[in-house]
Amino acid sequence: MIKIDDVSQQTVRYNGGYIVGISLISALGGYLFGFDFAVISGALPFLRNEFQLDVWWEGFLTGSLALGCMAGCLFAGKLADSYGRKYGLVVAASVFAVSSLGMAFSNSLQIFVAMRFAAGIGVGMASMLSPMYIAEISPAEIRGRNVSINQLTIVVGILVTNLVNYFLADEGPEAWRWMFGLGTVPAALFLIGVIWLPESPRWLITVGQTDKARKILSKIGNEHFVAVTQHAIEHSLKNAPKASFTDLFQKGVRPALIVGITLAVFQQLCGINVVFNYTSTIFESIGADLDRQLMETVTIGIVNLIFTIVAMWQVDKLGRRPLMLIGSLGLSVTYLALAFVLQNGAAPWVVSLLVLAAIAMYATSLAPVTWVLITEIFPNNIRGIATSVATVSLWGAYFILVFTFPVLAKVLGTYGPFYLYAAICLLGFLFIKKRVSETKGRTLENLEESYVRH
Secondary structure: OEEEEOOOOOEEEEOHHHHHHHHHHHOHHHHHHHHHHHHHHHHHHHHHHHHOOOHHHHHHHHHHHHHHHHHHHHHHHHHHHHHOHHHHHHHHHHHHHHHHHHHHOOOOHHHHHHHHHHHHHHHHHHHHHHHHHHHHHOOHHHHHHHHHHHHHHHHHHHHHHHHHHHHHHHHOOOHHHHHHHOOHHHHHHHHHHHHOOOOOHHHHHHOOOHHHHHHHHHHHEOHHHHHHHHHHHHHHHOOOOOOOHHHHHOOOOHHHHHHHHHHHHHHHHOOHHHHHHOHHHHHHOOOOOHHHHHHHHHHHHHHHHHHHHHHHHHOOOOOHHHHHHHHHHHHHHHHHHHHHHHHOOOOHHHHHHHHHHHHHHHHOOHHHHHHHHHHHOOOHHHHHHHHHHHHHHHHHHHHHHHHHHHHHHHHHOOOHHHHHHHHHHHHHHHHHHHHOOOOOOOOHHHHHHHHOOO
16 A cells, blocks of 8 residues: 555555556557557558558558547547446457457458558547546556556557567568457457456546445545545536536636647657658668568667656656656757758668657657646546547547658658658647646646636
8 A cells, every 4th residue: 555645634545556457457458559550560561562552542541540540539538428438448449359350351452441440449449548547546646657557558569569560571471461460369358357447436426326436446545535536526526517519618628628639639740650650661761671671660669668668757756747848849859860861861770760769759758648638637527528539639630640641751752751740849849838737746626727717
């Protein structure tokens, strides 16, 4: 048990082991997010030959995941507010399993894109529900670290998938089918784990199931923790109307909505997912062979994992805002250098070094911290809908990014888009400096009073 003191000097105790355990189960959704996100990088060289892709179809095939994610987020928000966070996670896990098999057995481009769209529905649901669930069951003092567990499982999923892709690459032109089909295994494990998860106590109180909520809260902490948490949740819900999309545009909620949507869009338009999804394209442009291209994806995965762990260590110490400021400005400078060396034909090791520096910047800042902030800043009664809108915006930006890169790279050269991404990162830095407040160590209910104007 971990001890903390609240403002009244009464001792609150909470069960850190139990909280981390259920957070890890929920965060398996992040692993599958990482799988579907990364598998395309290794499979793309095979898919180009299998389906004779031009740059437009290459961008659309890659981005079709994001279109599904947008649909999944909209569906998940309403589902989570009506039937609970746990139910939504069960649906997400089921969609993951079916779509992985569907992609593996696709015999036409149209069927493959449809199955990747379906996979996106599962990714979109999990990308919203997993961090939101973790935020709602975690005490304020460790919420940032726990929500970052979801980002950790995402990067583990990316690394493992890149390793599997690398070893499958020599299995012939049909290797891509195994790359996608193996996603069924972690999807099944996620589904089994989610069945055993407790429901979010905050959601239970929202729908009037207070006794069930107290039982779950009593597993998380002692009686004083239960009483304090229940009172704070009920106070935040007092006289709050049933959530609807129109509530998001009320004057009091608008500041939080603007921050949430802007951060979500920035996390994607900062450009880093071009590095993740088009690693082979970037290194092919400087003469690297397929083996070197796939090995670069593995190296990227390792660096991504290491610096995500650094972010988990710092997010509740250094804070959300400093990490976001450092990351956005650092990415801007790194992209300028990367664009310059790509434009001037630098050695592959120089390009690799700058790519890894960009990954490190992103992994310690925008990657985990954006998800933490999105789960923190919205009021309890509309958190599901508001989070879904922010996450839909994130996936819309992802689609724009990955759809446009092959076209921009053909017109401008592979280096050209990185000048644009550098400018976007600078604008993001200025927005964060002006509009984002620190949230570490504060309860969700307390943050509601800061980001929402009454």
